[in-house]
Amino acid sequence: MAEHIIELKNITKSFGSIYALGGVSLHVDPGEVVGLIGDNGAGKSTLIKILAGVIKPTSGEIFINGELVNGWSPARSRAAGIETVFQDRALAVQQSIVRNIFMGRELAGPFGWLNLKKQISEAERLMREIGFTSKVFSPNSIVGQLSGGERQGVAIARAILKQANLIVLDEPTTALSLTETAKVFHFVRQVRASGRSIVFIGHNIHHVYDIAERFVVIDRGRVAMEKAKSEIGSAQELIEYMEEVARPQAAATGEVV
Amino acid sequence: MADVAKVAAAETSAPHPAQRPVRKFLFANRAALGSLAVFVVMLLIFFIANPRVFSSWGLYAAVLTTLPVALFMTSPLVFVVTSGEIDLSFPAVMGFSSLVFAFVVQAGFDPFLAIAAALIFGALLGFGVGALVVYGGLSSLVATLGMNFMLRGVILILTNSKSIAVPQLSDSLAFQITSTQVWGIPVQILWAVAFVLFCALLYNRHRFGAQVHVVGDNPDSANEMGINVNWTRVKVFAFMGVGAALAGVFSTMINFTWWPTSGDGYLLPVIASVFVGGTPPWGGIGTVLGGAIGALTVSFIQTGVVGAGLSGFYVQFFYGLIIILSLLGHRFNQVRYR
Numbered sequence: 001m002a003e004h005i006i007e008l009k010n011i012t013k014s015f016g017s018i019y020a021l022g023g024v025s026l027h028v029d030p031g032e033v034v035g036l037i038g039d040n041g042a043g044k045s046t047l048i049k050i051l052a053g054v055i056k057p058t059s060g061e062i063f064i065n066g067e068l069v070n071g072w073s074p075a076r077s078r079a080a081g082i083e084t085v086f087q088d089r090a091l092a093v094q095q096s097i098v099r100n101i102f103m104g105r106e107l108a109g110p111f112g113w114l115n116l117k118k119q120i121s122e123a124e125r126l127m128r129e130i131g132f133t134s135k136v137f138s139p140n141s142i143v144g145q146l147s148g149g150e151r152q153g154v155a156i157a158r159a160i161l162k163q164a165n166l167i168v169l170d171e172p173t174t175a176l177s178l179t180e181t182a183k184v185f186h187f188v189r190q191v192r193a194s195g196r197s198i199v200f201i202g203h204n205i206h207h208v209y210d211i212a213e214r215f216v217v218i219d220r221g222r223v224a225m226e227k228a229k230s231e232i233g234s235a236q237e238l239i240e241y242m243e244e245v246a247r248p249q250a251a252a253t254g255e256v257v
Numbered sequence: 258m259a260d261v262a263k264v265a266a267a268e269t270s271a272p273h274p275a276q277r278p279v280r281k282f283l284f285a286n287r288a289a290l291g292s293l294a295v296f297v298v299m300l301l302i303f304f305i306a307n308p309r310v311f312s313s314w315g316l317y318a319a320v321l322t323t324l325p326v327a328l329f330m331t332s333p334l335v336f337v338v339t340s341g342e343i344d345l346s347f348p349a350v351m352g353f354s355s356l357v358f359a360f361v362v363q364a365g366f367d368p369f370l371a372i373a374a375a376l377i378f379g380a381l382l383g384f385g386v387g388a389l390v391v392y393g394g395l396s397s398l399v400a401t402l403g404m405n406f407m408l409r410g411v412i413l414i415l416t417n418s419k420s421i422a423v424p425q426l427s428d429s430l431a432f433q434i435t436s437t438q439v440w441g442i443p444v445q446i447l448w449a450v451a452f453v454l455f456c457a458l459l460y461n462r463h464r465f466g467a468q469v470h471v472v473g474d475n476p477d478s479a480n481e482m483g484i485n486v487n488w489t490r491v492k493v494f495a496f497m498g499v500g501a502a503l504a505g506v507f508s509t510m511i512n513f514t515w516w517p518t519s520g521d522g523y524l525l526p527v528i529a530s531v532f533v534g535g536t537p538p539w540g541g542i543g544t545v546l547g548g549a550i551g552a553l554t555v556s557f558i559q560t561g562v563v564g565a566g567l568s569g570f571y572v573q574f575f576y577g578l579i580i581i582l583s584l585l586g587h588r589f590n591q592v593r594y595r
Contacts, residue, residue: 054481075483090481092474093594094541103471104482112464140281144594158482 003066004029005166005197006051006082011060013046020046021057022221028166028197033188035212036201037238039246042218044201045087048168051199052084053077078104081165085172089155091143098123098139101158126157131183149180156187167191168199173207185211205242209235219245288535289547291590295533295583296554299561306565318443320553320560325449326508327523327552331530332456333493333500335548336466338531340493341473341540342397346386347501347527349408351520354379354498355505356412359421359515368431375502382408383498387491405524413517421515436510445507452503457545469493474541529576530555533583537591554579 007027013020021043028034038044049055050062053074062069064080077084084090091100101123107115123139130153137146143154152172159167169188173181188198188211202208208215209229215238217225224245232238283290304311330347337344354375361371386404390397426432437444460466471479472489480486504523509515534551536543558579562571 052481053483073483074481075485078483084481086478086481090475090478092471092478092541094474095470099467099470102467103479104468104484106464106467108464113458114462114464114467116462140285142594144592 004063005065006080007063007066008047008051009061009063011047011050011057011062013043013050013055014058019221021050023060024218024221024223026051026216026223028199030165031192031195031197032214033192033198033200033212035208035215036199036218037203037205037208037215037242038218038224039242040203043221044218045170047218048084048170048199048201051077051082051168052086075104081162082168083159083162083164083166084168085152085155085159085170087170087174089151091151091154093142093144093151095143096140097127097137097143097146097154097157100143100154101126101139101161103158105161122161123157126161127153129160130157130187132157148175149177149183152176152180152184156184160191164196166197166199168201170201171203172200173202173204181207205239206235209238217242217245286544286546287590288587289544289550291586292534292547292550292554292583295579295586296550296557299554299557299579303557303561303565310564311561314441316560316564318438318441320556321446322443322511324552324556325443325445326504326511327527327530327556328449328453328549329500329504329507330497330523330527331534331548331552332453332545333497334527334531335456335534335536335543335545336460336469336493337497338536338538339460339473339540339543340469340490341476342390342490342493343528344386344397344401344494344497345524345528346401346404346408347497348520348522348524349405349412350379350382350386350498351501351505351508351523352412352518353382353408353505354502355509355515355519356416356421358502358506358509359423362423362426363421368426368429372431372506375506376499379498379500379502379505380495381498383501384491384495386498387494390494391487391490409521416517418517420517422513423509423515424513426510426513432510435507445510448507452500453545453549460543460545465489465492470541526555526576527552529580533580535583535587535591537587537593539593551583554583 004027007025009025011021011024011026024043024047026047036044036047046055050057053072053076056072062072069076069080092103098119102119107119107122109115120139127137127139132150132153137150143151146154156172169184172184176184185207188200191198200208200212212229214228215225215232216223225241232241300311310316330351334344334347357378358371358375361374362368386401389395389404390400393400435444435448460469468479468484468489471482471484472486476486479489501520505519508519530551531543531548532538532551533554534544534547534549536548555576558575559572562575563569
């Protein structure tokens with residue numbers, strides 16, 4: 001069996017006395033699209049922030065290519081080829097597009113002086129690649145002037161700057177227009193075709209069903225279900241299952257089934 | 258119809274107006290250019306008020322001797338403000354570093370060694386202040402205010418509030434190359450201009466400057482992208498310390514005396530310079546060159562008001578007027594993105 005790109009084992013995270021995650025295990029294999037779904041507050045975003053190194057887990061282990069890592073951090077995560085497009089896009093809106101794309105990995109010489117020309121030409125290439133064709137914007141445009149979809153484009157351009165092994169998209173279609181959503185799906189298929197992996201987090205189960213090959217349902221800090229697409233008949237079946245997962249909560253407050 | 262098509266074609270083939278070089282330059286430097294306009298208008302008013310005084314070089318030479326001290330602190334303070342913090346402790350750091358400088362010179366060591374000692378000491382003090390603010394999780398406004406009092410207190414305790422005369426500086430090589438005049442131009446200003454240009458490059462074309470911008474703009478995003486936010490902030494404070502130490506050395510060189518109050522008078526003018534220069538107080542953006550022009554404006558007010566024939570009582574009023582007018586100007590010259 002090929003090694004997992006990344007594997008999280010028994011991850012727990014508590015904020016004070018509240019458990020956001022109570023022992024979640026998750027892995028991603030090379031070249032697969034994993035759909036991570038769950039209700040609001042299920043712990044999806046906490047999980048991917050742990051994946052990105054932004055939040056430190058209370059307990060649990062992280063393996064990269066089968067090797068246990070210590071001192072997991074955002075820099076380590078990016079160095080391991082994991083790029084995350086956060087739900088809030090994680091952009092510095094007063095800065096130029098090019099500065100956002102190279103945030104945290106500026107192209108610089110040995111003394112730290114930036115190679116601005118190369119950054120701009122790279123940014124132009126990336127913007128073309130993701131279909132940023134507007135003449136109104138240049139890499140020097142300020143991100144604050146862009147629309148939601150365009151900002152998402154900048155965040156995605158940043159994620160594909162280096163040949164990442166795994167791209168994590170947290171609710172990438174929220175607040176996007178239909179054409180922009182279509183662009184994001186097109187992008188996911190492109191990445192998939194190039195043999196890289198994707199973790200796709202979404203509310204819209206139809207969206208996730210269309211695009212993912214394996215589904216992980218998170219419910220109240222635990223993995224409630226993990227199934228390949230072949231084991232599920234249709235999006236409708238997945239939705240019915242999600243409703244079923246939500247039901248025990250209602251039952252617990254009422255009568256014991 | 259054909260005309261419309263032609264216009265449309267011309268528009269698509271030519272770069273967008275915002276991309277034309279002149280427009281781009283104006284847009285990218287509009288804050289600095291705005292402060293330059295304020296300075297020019299102010300100078301013009303002074304000149305009209307008293308053409309005789311304002312056409313003599315002596316007045317400008319006097320300003321150019323003291324302005325460098327402010328410039329060495331204004332530029333690093335732009336970094337501090339851009340990173341989303343403020344530093345009110347630089348006057349005491351300036352006083353303390355120049356005390357080290359004066360001590361080492363008085364002890365008979367070479368002034369160059371004394372300069373090195375002052376710079377290292379300033380960097381360490383700045384580092385300490387930064388570490389306290391950042392790792393202590395304190396408000397930089399309050400914590401650096403406290404540090405300013407405390408460091409000044411230590412200076413007074415150590416020296417019994419006595420000044421230190423270092424006349425031996427006058428025939429040292431260090432003095433010759435930092436603080437004499439060449440063709441009537443004070444050499445200090447050349448060093449200060451070089452420092453400002455270095456800071457401007459560091460700010461706009463160096464990884465450090467880029468990360469300072471991002472950290473001040475959105476610290477959460479900077480962290481998520483693997484930038485060490487805390488360490489970047491500490492480095493900014495250490496850099497401020499180096500600037501304050503340079504200012505201290507140059508101010509001691511002016512009249513070969515270290516005063517226990519050294520640096521105190523710079524607190525408000527230097528802070529005002531940063532904002533008059535067009536760096537907004539909310540962090541994320543700023544301008545080093547604008548800050549330098551702001552310092553020029555602020556340091557000219559006193560000389561200008563007296564030179565224009567008004568009594569010294571008008572100085573404070575004009576300080577306030579210029580600050581408020583500049584802020585209003587920048588308010589309309591700059592959009593805030595969120």
